[in-house]
Amino acid sequence: MRKQWRQSSFYIATIAALAASPAFAQGVDTARIDAGGQNDWLTYHGSYRSYHYSPLAQINPGNVANLNVAWIHIPGRSTRGLQSMPLVADGVLYYTGSYSRTFALNGATGEVIWSYFPELDEGLIARQTHSPYNRGVAIGEGKVYVGTMDGRLIALDMKTGKVMWDTKLIDSQKLTVGFTGAPLYAKGTIVIGAQGGEWPGRGPIFGVDAASGKKKWEFLTVAGTDEAMKTWGNDSWRTGGGGGWMPGTYDSETNTILWGTANPAPLYDWSGSDYKTQGARPGDNLYTSSVIGLDVDSGKLKFYHQELPHDTWDFDSAVGEFVMLDRDGQKYVVHPNKSGYIFVYDRNLGLKNVWRITQNSNFVKNIDPKTGELIGRRDFSAGKVAEPLCPHISGGVSWNAGSYDPKTGLYYKLGQEWCMTLDIVKTTPIVAPQAQLNIGADFKIAPPPGGQIYGHLDARDPITGAKKWEVRFPEPPLASVLSTGGGLVFVPDSRGTLHAYDAESGTELWNHGDGTGHQGGIISYGVNGKQYIAVVAGFGGMASDDYAPTFGGVYKSMPRDDGALIVYSLK
Amino acid sequence: MKLNWNSLLNRKISALLPLILATSLTVSATPARAEQPAAPAGQIDVPQLFATTCGWCHSDGGRAAGKGPQLMDTKRDDDFIRNRIKNGKSGAMPAFGATFDDAQIDEIIKYIRALKPDQG
Numbered sequence: 001m002r003k004q005w006r007q008s009s010f011y012i013a014t015i016a017a018l019a020a021s022p023a024f025a026q027g028v029d030t031a032r033i034d035a036g037g038q039n040d041w042l043t044y045h046g047s048y049r050s051y052h053y054s055p056l057a058q059i060n061p062g063n064v065a066n067l068n069v070a071w072i073h074i075p076g077r078s079t080r081g082l083q084s085m086p087l088v089a090d091g092v093l094y095y096t097g098s099y100s101r102t103f104a105l106n107g108a109t110g111e112v113i114w115s116y117f118p119e120l121d122e123g124l125i126a127r128q129t130h131s132p133y134n135r136g137v138a139i140g141e142g143k144v145y146v147g148t149m150d151g152r153l154i155a156l157d158m159k160t161g162k163v164m165w166d167t168k169l170i171d172s173q174k175l176t177v178g179f180t181g182a183p184l185y186a187k188g189t190i191v192i193g194a195q196g197g198e199w200p201g202r203g204p205i206f207g208v209d210a211a212s213g214k215k216k217w218e219f220l221t222v223a224g225t226d227e228a229m230k231t232w233g234n235d236s237w238r239t240g241g242g243g244g245w246m247p248g249t250y251d252s253e254t255n256t257i258l259w260g261t262a263n264p265a266p267l268y269d270w271s272g273s274d275y276k277t278q279g280a281r282p283g284d285n286l287y288t289s290s291v292i293g294l295d296v297d298s299g300k301l302k303f304y305h306q307e308l309p310h311d312t313w314d315f316d317s318a319v320g321e322f323v324m325l326d327r328d329g330q331k332y333v334v335h336p337n338k339s340g341y342i343f344v345y346d347r348n349l350g351l352k353n354v355w356r357i358t359q360n361s362n363f364v365k366n367i368d369p370k371t372g373e374l375i376g377r378r379d380f381s382a383g384k385v386a387e388p389l390c391p392h393i394s395g396g397v398s399w400n401a402g403s404y405d406p407k408t409g410l411y412y413k414l415g416q417e418w419c420m421t422l423d424i425v426k427t428t429p430i431v432a433p434q435a436q437l438n439i440g441a442d443f444k445i446a447p448p449p450g451g452q453i454y455g456h457l458d459a460r461d462p463i464t465g466a467k468k469w470e471v472r473f474p475e476p477p478l479a480s481v482l483s484t485g486g487g488l489v490f491v492p493d494s495r496g497t498l499h500a501y502d503a504e505s506g507t508e509l510w511n512h513g514d515g516t517g518h519q520g521g522i523i524s525y526g527v528n529g530k531q532y533i534a535v536v537a538g539f540g541g542m543a544s545d546d547y548a549p550t551f552g553g554v555y556k557s558m559p560r561d562d563g564a565l566i567v568y569s570l571k
Numbered sequence: 572m573k574l575n576w577n578s579l580l581n582r583k584i585s586a587l588l589p590l591i592l593a594t595s596l597t598v599s600a601t602p603a604r605a606e607q608p609a610a611p612a613g614q615i616d617v618p619q620l621f622a623t624t625c626g627w628c629h630s631d632g633g634r635a636a637g638k639g640p641q642l643m644d645t646k647r648d649d650d651f652i653r654n655r656i657k658n659g660k661s662g663a664m665p666a667f668g669a670t671f672d673d674a675q676i677d678e679i680i681k682y683i684r685a686l687k688p689d690q691g
Contacts, residue, residue, distance in 0.1 A: 425622030545638035
């Protein structure tokens with residue numbers, strides 16, 4: 001009865017005692033991350049199974065009313081807010097702020113153990129659009145790994161914050177893009193994907209040796225194989241976009257990295273319906289807007305599924321969730337993409353089902369749940385698009401993560417209902433002196449036909465999409481969701497309120513104001529037998545910057561250069 | 572085909588561009604100034620530039636507020652706009668001072684001043 005053992009107070013005491021051991025503190029490895037921890041949060045998605053779920057049950061529906069702020073940490077210089085997912089190992093919390101500021105904090109008190117502020121190319125960052133936020137770190141082999149906006153991956157000693165290695169991976173001066181997403185540690189390799197999408201590059205994903213910092217491999221999401229090269233007409237692969245800007249996960253059974261890739265550039269094509277031969281980038285544009293399986297040691301492509309062939313809506317698949325669960329003897333992987341469709345695969349990315357979380361969606365009529373074919377797709381020609389496109393460019397779902405609770409069997413995921421007007425304009429990729437965005441349209445946010453913009457938290461069966469309950473929000477929440485063994489679902493909303501819901505019914509049980517909007521991570525962990533909830537607050541960025549002009553109200557005065565890590569526990 | 576700024580900026584305004592703006596944006600080539608960044612001189616296709624890069628934040632070609640402010644009917648004077656394009660604003664707008672010379676920024680300002688509500 002492993003589960004009962006893990007929930008016993010003796011187990012917690014044992015872990016707490018072990019936390020004092022330096023040997024244990026350096027013992028974050030693949031096996032430990034794979035197993036997941038009662039008290040830890042060892043990788044961006046919680047564990048490789050990517051549930052964003054903590055088995056801790058100390059905080060539950062019966063006492064959540066007593067949840068209170070335990071401590072707060074201010075990282076400073078939070079330009080465009082905070083978007084990081086904290087990690088916790090052995091009672092120490094690691095997280096990042098903007099400009100890749102990295103902190104190790106005592107998880108019980110918030111005391112700073114060490115901090116590291118990398119010296120960055122500030123001139124470059126001043127020329128970037130999707131910057132300078134950072135979405136977190138990876139840990140493993142006694143080190144903390146963080147990417148930077150100027151194209152580097154840095155390893156820090158987990159105990160001291162001392163730089164162990166600093167590897168330049170991208171020529172950001174030329175390509176403009178860098179790293180905002182968290183890295184992934186697996187089997188001695190650090191995997192990190194570059195920004196891409198709308199920039200005219202080839203969207204690399206890197207594998208770096210955890211011990212030495214030496215680059216082991218590089219996979220190009222744009223035309224990374226001979227097969228893929230054939231899917232880019234007119235040499236458009238040279239400026240194809242792509243990338244993999246959110247961390248995926250690792251399947252230890254197959255030794256495979258699972259990663260989602262970004263959209264092709266320009267975002268909006270003028271090909272009309274004959275996109276195979278016409279427009280800016282004729283063809284399917286492999287491996288953009290796809291999910292890919294890479295051998296962790298070699299970076300070699302093992303399998304893939306292109307969720308959106310010739311994506312012409314910027315609904316990339318870069319969302320990093322790969323929820324691995326078993327049901328009736330079948331091993332599944334559940335992956336949402338920005339379109340609002342949720343794809344269900346086997347472990348080799350063979351398609352099993354597709355369902356949709358959004359109400360307002362018209363970029364296709366449907367996606368065939370058996371074949372994945374896009375049915376009734378809208379491919380635009382140059383000029384005004386008559387009917388608004390749904391969802392909006394910010395997506396039917398955020399890049400932030402939902403949560404799967406293995407006790408309820410429900411997947412808690414936020415959906416976003418909004419649309420956009422579009423005027424398609426032929427553009428030309430700009431690659432010198434420095435690469436620039438390549439959009440291909442003028443656009444404006446718009447409400448769904450006959451309704452208002454809103455967001456919703458759904459509790460759904462992750463395989464079938466069957467909905468058990470829904471909670472609506474007047475503006476789409478953008479942050480990640482957390483579920484816990486205590487039967488709670490936590491949702492940090494955009495106005496700045498953290499909500500706790502009953503996992504079975506969706507009844508709101510508690511809420512608390514964090515002072516500013518949320519758009520980042522939330523986790524739970526345990527130290528010395530006490531459960532904590534840690535959430536980052538701080539608004540600003542590519543989606544949230546639209547909120548003040550669109551919704552007014554509290555967003556008009558909400559700062560976009562501020563943020564805090566707020567940690568809760570029972571009184 | 573990939574281009575650099577030179578080839579984009581030297582393109583003639585295409586037939587796709589709104590006629591109302593095309594006349595106001597057709598300007599003569601301006602020699603690059605020695606003291607300015609190594610940016611290209613010449614005719615700038617500002618509407619296309621907005622659909623390529625600027626429009627991510629300045630919605631509807633600058634006609635509506637988005638991530639960035641509405642530019643149409645802006646009360647900001649030319650010096651303010653020129654400075655903002657050159658130097659950007661931390662966390663809000665990239666700096667394009669290394670990309671455009673003064674003449675090109677003047678063309679962008681002309682485009683902004685000529686913006687009218689979309690009739691379409």
